[in-house]
Amino acid sequence: xxxxxxxxxxxxxxxxxxxxxxxxxxxxxxxxxxxxxxxxxxxxxxxxxxxxxxxxxxxxxxxxxxxxxxxxxxxxxxxxxxxxxxxxxxxxxxxxxxxxxxxxxxxxxxxxxxxxxxxxxxxxxxxxxxxxxxxxxxxxxxxxxxxxxxxxxxxxxxxxxxxxxxxxxxxxxxxxxxxxxxxxxxxxxxxxxxxxxxxxxxxxxxxxxxxxxxxxxxxxxxxxxxxxxxxxxxxxxxxxxxxxxxxxxxxxxxxxxxxxxxxxxxxxxxxxxxxxxxxxxxxxxxxxxxxxxxxxxxxxxxxxxxxxxxxxxxxxxxxxxxxxxxxxxxxxxxxxxxxxxxxxxxxxxxxxxxxxxxxxxxxxxxxxxxxxxxxxxxxxxxxxxxxxxxxxxxxxxxxxxxxx
Numbered sequence: 327x328x329x330x331x332x333x334x335x336x337x338x339x340x341x342x343x344x345x346x347x348x349x350x351x352x353x354x355x356x357x358x359x360x361x362x363x364x365x366x367x368x369x370x371x372x373x374x375x376x377x378x379x380x381x382x383x384x385x386x387x388x389x390x391x392x393x394x395x396x397x398x399x400x401x402x403x404x405x406x407x408x409x410x411x412x413x414x415x416x417x418x419x420x421x422x423x424x425x426x427x428x429x430x431x432x433x434x435x436x437x438x439x440x441x442x443x444x445x446x447x448x449x450x451x452x453x454x455x456x457x458x459x460x461x462x463x464x465x466x467x468x469x470x471x472x473x474x475x476x477x478x479x480x481x482x483x484x485x486x487x488x489x490x491x492x493x494x495x496x497x498x499x500x501x502x503x504x505x506x507x508x509x510x511x512x513x514x515x516x517x518x519x520x521x522x523x524x525x526x527x528x529x530x531x532x533x534x535x536x537x538x539x540x541x542x543x544x545x546x547x548x549x550x551x552x553x554x555x556x557x558x559x560x561x562x563x564x565x566x567x568x569x570x571x572x573x574x575x576x577x578x579x580x581x582x583x584x585x586x587x588x589x590x591x592x593x594x595x596x597x598x599x600x601x602x603x604x605x606x607x608x609x610x611x612x613x614x615x616x617x618x619x620x621x622x623x624x625x626x627x628x629x630x631x632x633x634x635x636x637x638x639x640x641x642x643x644x645x646x647x648x649x650x651x652x653x654x655x656x657x658x659x660x661x662x663x664x665x666x667x668x669x670x671x672x673x674x675x676x677x678x679x680x681x682x683x684x685x686x687x688x689x690x691x692x693x694x695x696x697x698x699x700x701x702x703x704x705x706x707x708x709x710x711x712x713x714x715x716x717x718x719x720x721x722x723x724x725x726x727x728x729x730x
Contacts, residue, residue, distance in 0.1 A: 355389060428639040432547040433627020441625060447632040448486035449498070454507045455481030460649055460677030463730045465720045468539050469530040471652065472685050473513070473523060473715045475542030476550035477638040480507045484559060487624065487632050492562045493591060496555055499664050501635060502542055505650040505675035512540050512650035512673025514662035520669040524658065526717055527671075531654035534719065540650040540673060543685040543712060546643055547630060553666040554600040555633040557611045560624050561599060564614065565591040568622035576618060583609045600665035643709055644685045649676045687728055689716055 433442055480500025486492055505512045513523065523540075530538035550556055564576060573590050581587040583606050588594040599607060611626065619625040624632075631639065637647070652673040659670030686693040686701035686708070693701045698708055718724075 353385075355385060428631060429547050429641075432630045432634075433625055435625075435627075438619075438625050438627055442627045442631060444488075445628055445631055446486075446488050447484060449479070449482040450485050450495070451482050452507075453481070455503045457503070457506050457648065457675060457678040459680045462646075462679060462681055462683055462720065462728070463725055465539060465649070466722060466725060467720065469534045469536055469717065469719050470539040470541050470688065471523060471526050471530065471715055471717045472541045472543055472646075472688065472712070473519075474545050474549070474713060475502050475647075476545050476553060477501060477547060477634045477641075478550040478553055478555055479633060479635040480504050484555075484632055487559065487563055487628065490563060490566050493565055494562045494593065494596060496558045496562060496633060498555065498633060499553075501550070501553075502544075502638075502648045503635065503675075504664065505540070505648060505673070508663065508670070510672060510674065511659055511662060511670040512652055512675065513542070513671040514659075514664045514667035515669060515671075516667065517658075517669050520658055520671055523652070523671055523715060524654070526715060527652040527654040530717055537651050537654050537673075538717070539676070539720075540652050540671070541646050541685075541688070542648060542650075544638060544641055544643055544645045544647060546709075547634075550630060550633065551608070551611065552604060553633075553664075554607060555666075556626070556629045557599060557607050557614075558596055559629040559632045560611060560614045560626075561590060561596065563624050563629075564618065564622065568618070572618065572621050576614070579613055579617075580610055583613070642684070644704060644712065646679055646683045646685060646688075648678055650674060651676055681728075683728065685712055685716075688720065688724060689718055690724060690727065692716060 428442060430439065433439070478501035479498040480503035482498045484492065484496035484498060500507065504514060508514075513520070515523075527538050530536075564573065568576065568590075577587065577589050580590075584598055584602055586598055588598060599610065602610075611629075614623050615626040615629075641647075650673055652671055656672035659672060660668075662668055662670035664670075684702045684704075686698055686704055690701070692711075693704075696704075696708055696711060698704055
């Protein structure tokens with residue numbers, strides 16, 4: 327009898343250390359590795375407890391600050407109020423309410439810069455963008471095609487801007503990360519650009535026997551204006567922030583541009599805006615920016631930044647970010663699901679480059695033909711020359727020039 331085990335004591339001895347580890351992990355301000363499923367479930371439950379949820383949000387903000395991760399910081403901001411509602415206090419939290427560093431070309435007007443610095447876009451992640459880190463050296467010998475990409479974000483919902491909660495969130499579709507959110511597609515655009523890319527992919531595969539990589543280069547900050555998301559942000563913000571009288575006036579003016587306009591705050595209106603021509607979308611955006619940014623609306627820079635991938639707030643033009651593969655020989659995807667870019671290119675995303683590489687570094691012959699002294703610093707005319715897709719092969723010589 328003296329040697330009989332005590333189950334309760336053993337159970338206590340096993341549980342106590344585990345509980346202590348979980349408590350330390352929950353309270354730590356240092357960035358954490360992936361937590362076990364049990365801890366993730368506990369954190370999710372605690373997040374809905376008033377007071378505790380806000381304290382955990384502050385903890386996550388500090389972790390994001392220490393990790394220098396702007397995406398994690400943006401995500402932590404959404405934790406301040408469960409169910410996606412915004413707390414006005416969130417706009418005063420360092421590292422979240424202010425975008426510290428951004429390309430001034432998002433809005434070159436000096437008087438608008440302060441508004442951009444105080445911007446607080448609140449984004450809810452859908453968890454659909456999971457991109458492993460890769461190296462350009464991993465792709466030696468692979469053919470590639472370089473094409474352009476705007477800076478818009480993918481894989482999330484823009485739920486609020488500053489202290490305004492949008493009645494209709496803006497679906498963020500990309501941009502660079504489109505290839506990770508859409509299985510079976512690596513890109514989307516108009517019919518002619520997609521056909522050109524597919525022809526180039528077929529040629530590359532015929533010459534090399536391999537499906538080519540797709541390497542989208544980064545466009546200027548205004549490059550995302552073609553997509554409807556920038557205008558959607560302005561329209562959905564106006565719906566909440568403007569007075570009824572101003573909204574009536576705005577609706578009349580939009581109706582003069584889009585005759586069938588269903589009105590601010592309506593899903594049909596957003597669909598009408600998405601389906602409108604580029605000229606009409608531009609006209610609506612410009613009207614809201616010019617005439618109503620001081621009447622409760624957003625300026626164009628605020629709208630652009632709100633739908634931009636945080637990694638690209640201050641990133642350089644012509645930079646390469648993501649790597650995908652094009653499935654040469656497969657038919658065009660007739661419905662991409664992207665309202666601004668209706669046709670899809672078959673393929674998939676591979677990963678996100680860990681190196682800072684510019685497009686002309688992979689195009690040495692083209693750079694030489696244009697007499698570009700430094701391929702990392704092309705001028706504006708060189709940048710515009712990339713509007714047509716370019717192809718090549720990742721050779722050992724190219725890698726050596728880049729220090730591999």
